Amino acid sequence: TQLLEQSPQFLSIQEGENLTVYCNSSSVFSSLQWYRQEPGEGPVLLVTVVTGGEVKKLKRLTFQFGDARKDSSLHITAAQPGDTGLYLCAGAGSLSTDKLIFGTGTRLQVFP
Amino acid sequence: DAGVIQSPRHEVTEMGQEVTLRCKPISGHNSLFWYRQTMMRGLELLIYFNNNVPIDDSGMPEDRFSAKMPNASFSTLKIQPSEPRDSAVYFCASSFAVHTEAFFGQGTRLTVV
Numbered sequence: 594t595q596l597l598e599q600s601p602q603f604l605s606i607q608e609g610e611n612l613t614v615y616c617n618s619s620s621v622f623s624s625l626q627w628y629r630q631e632p633g634e635g636p637v638l639l640v641t642v643v644t645g646g647e648v649k650k651l652k653r654l655t656f657q658f659g660d661a662r663k664d665s666s667l668h669i670t671a672a673q674p675g676d677t678g679l680y681l682c683a684g685a686g687s688l689s690t691d692k693l694i695f696g697t698g699t700r701l702q703v704f705p
Numbered sequence: 706d707a708g709v710i711q712s713p714r715h716e717v718t719e720m721g722q723e724v725t726l727r728c729k730p731i732s733g734h735n736s737l738f739w740y741r742q743t744m745m746r747g748l749e750l751l752i753y754f755n756n757n758v759p760i761d762d763s764g765m766p767e768d769r770f771s772a773k774m775p776n777a778s779f780s781t782l783k784i785q786p787s788e789p790r791d792s793a794v795y796f797c798a799s800s801f802a803v804h805t806e807a808f809f810g811q812g813t814r815l816t817v818v
Contacts, residue, residue, distance in 0.1 A: 626806065635709075635796050635809025636748075681748065685804035692738075692761060693804050695748045 596620075597684055597696035605702045606672055614667045614699045616682035622694075623687045625658055625665045630679040672703045711797050711810035718817055723785040726813045729778055730799030738807065739772055739782050740796040748796075754780065755803060766791075787817045 600615045616625070624643045628636035640649050642658035642665060649656045653676075655668040665682055682696040710729040718724055730737050738753040752762040754774045762772070769788070774780040784791055794814050798807040 624804070628807075633811070635798070635812055636807075637809070638806045641806065683807075691804055692750060692753055693807060695740075695750070697747050 597682055597694055599680075599682060599696040599699045601699060602697065603700050603702075605704065608673055608703055608705050609671050610703075612669050612672055612701070614669075614680055614701070616665045616667075616696050618663050618684060620684070621662050621687070622684035623662070623691075624685045625662070626683045626685070626693070627656055627665070627667055628681040628683060630681060632678075636679075636681055669701075672701075674703045674705050677701060677703050709797055709799050709808050709810035711795075711813050713813060714811065716813060716815045718787055718815075720788055720817055721786045722817075723783065724787045724791075724815060724817075726782040726795050726797075726815070728780045728782070728797030728810060730780070730797070731808055732778065734799035734801055734808070736800045736803050737774060737780050738796075738798040738800075739780070740798065740809075741793045742796060742812070743793045751782070753803070760803075784815075787815075789817045792816050 597618045624641055626641045627639045629639055630636040640656050642656055645660045645662045647658045653670045657666050680699045683693045685693055712727045736755050739751040740748050741751055742748045751764045752772045753760055757774045770784055772782045794812045796809050796812045798809045800807045
């Protein structure tokens with residue numbers, strides 16, 4: 594069974610701080626997606642990384658896919674209260690019929 | 706497009722009652738997923754369909770849960786009889802293919818008392 598463990602599970606920080614969220618697995622994924630979920634809403638896709646070692650930037654968010662395509666990280670620079678939410682990584686297997694496997698989630702709270 | 710539409714948004718029911726959750730996926734999407742989310746267990750995949758056919762229902766907790774997709778624009782998740790431990794937020798999501806970007810509905814918050 595493929596599992597995606599995220600760390601930390603919870604994170605409370607002050608506005609302006611930097612943070613990194615990790616997504617780890619023993620399985621290889623063909624691609625990895627990051628989602629953010631705000632209270633009362635469903636998860637929304639932030640980015641998809643496909644190539645081992647790939648780095649993608651979305652404003653203050655930097656996403657990296659591990660060289661071996663087993664892990665990923667999300668780094669937020671100068672966090673803002675609007676970044677508050679649940680961050681989920683999701684991995685896709687190599688077959689086109691493989692379902693997405695969602696991670697355990699990191700709940701981020703940014704205080705003003 | 707209005708996105709994935711789920712109904713109802715909130716459901717409160719008594720233990721033993723039947724509950725039916727509804728989902729309208731995004732037009733043109735071939736895959737549909739039902740998830741359950743709780744604080745303890747996170748986001749769990751219950752079942753998914755591809756081209757209206759159930760592909761993997763290994764996440765369905767037990768026989769009390771059933772899901773149907775009679776056509777490309779409608780799916781239901783039924784719990785009969787419901788139990789307090791079924792209380793959770795249930796999400797429906799759709800995508801072009803099984804592991805492309807998943808578009809989620811706003812969820813149905815189910816409370817079984």
